Amino acid sequence: MKGEQKEQAKKAIESLGTGVGKSSGKGISKLSKDALMQQMLPKNALGLSDAMVEGLYSQAYRLYNTGKYKDASQLFRLLIMIDSSEAKFSMGLAACFHMMKEYSNAISTYSLCGIIDPGSPIPHYHASDCYIQMKDFLSAIISLEMAIKRAGEKPEYQSLKDRALMTIESLKKEAEKLSGELPESVKNSPLAKFAKEPKKKIN
Known part of the structure; x- marks a missing residue:
């Protein structure tokens, strides 16, 4: 992910727990690589519980509802990385693209939602x-x-x-x-x- 997106994700994770913040400081991309090598779920590699993931979603949703679509999109991207099978994460990202008038990206992401939730x-x-x-x-x-x-x-x-x-x-x-x-x-x-x-x- 881009540096700005990493920083946004880091802040969000740190707000949910100090233990997670330490891990995220090493870089989300490194954790993703470790997860792949160790066949771990990204959520487990980041040390996130289900409650923490839901907290991230709530934070992304709040950002979206306050018109901060770019910031919200960064968190929705992180959530998709954590669990790509959860339709509401992709719907959130698609909605951000939609509101930012990035219609081609929105269409592609809505198509992904249609596959996840047929x-x-x-x-x-x-x-x-x-x-x-x-x-x-x-x-x-x-x-x-x-x-x-x-x-x-x-x-x-x-x-x-x-x-x-x-x-x-x-x-x-x-x-x-x-x-x-x-x-x-x-x-x-x-x-x-x-x-x-x-x-x-x-x-």
Whole structure:
């Protein structure tokens, strides 16, 4: 990691425990190398407990909520290094990129979130906004269709699904204005047709 990122990580770890701070002072990159050679988890090499990792996440989340996206992104990177299988760490980094208008990086990281948590429509939904900001409306439609597919009939995602369906219709009109006819694959997709159908009332 870059020197600034190391320093941010060091401060965060030191705030969670003095014992960890000593280890981090030797350099996180060295600990990562040691962990690899000894087949240790990065968390164990850093001497971090589950509570400490959660504390790091809370700190990163606070930084994000106060608009300190660059600082938050550095902690989210560290958290991903500690446990790359935890979807919320990657989502945090993707959200930081998104807010910093680094849309290509955000899309790549949202894609990683989609792999880590294949049942969630949320990464695809947020990736669609990045595509919209980049004026790539066709890619945005594809991302929204993926979000709708993953949302399925799950009640907790119904609101997201409804917004995605409305956005698809809006984007299709915008894309047609800019580039003429939409590709048949988009125009005739099952989800695009579903978006035109009247919604059933829920009793």
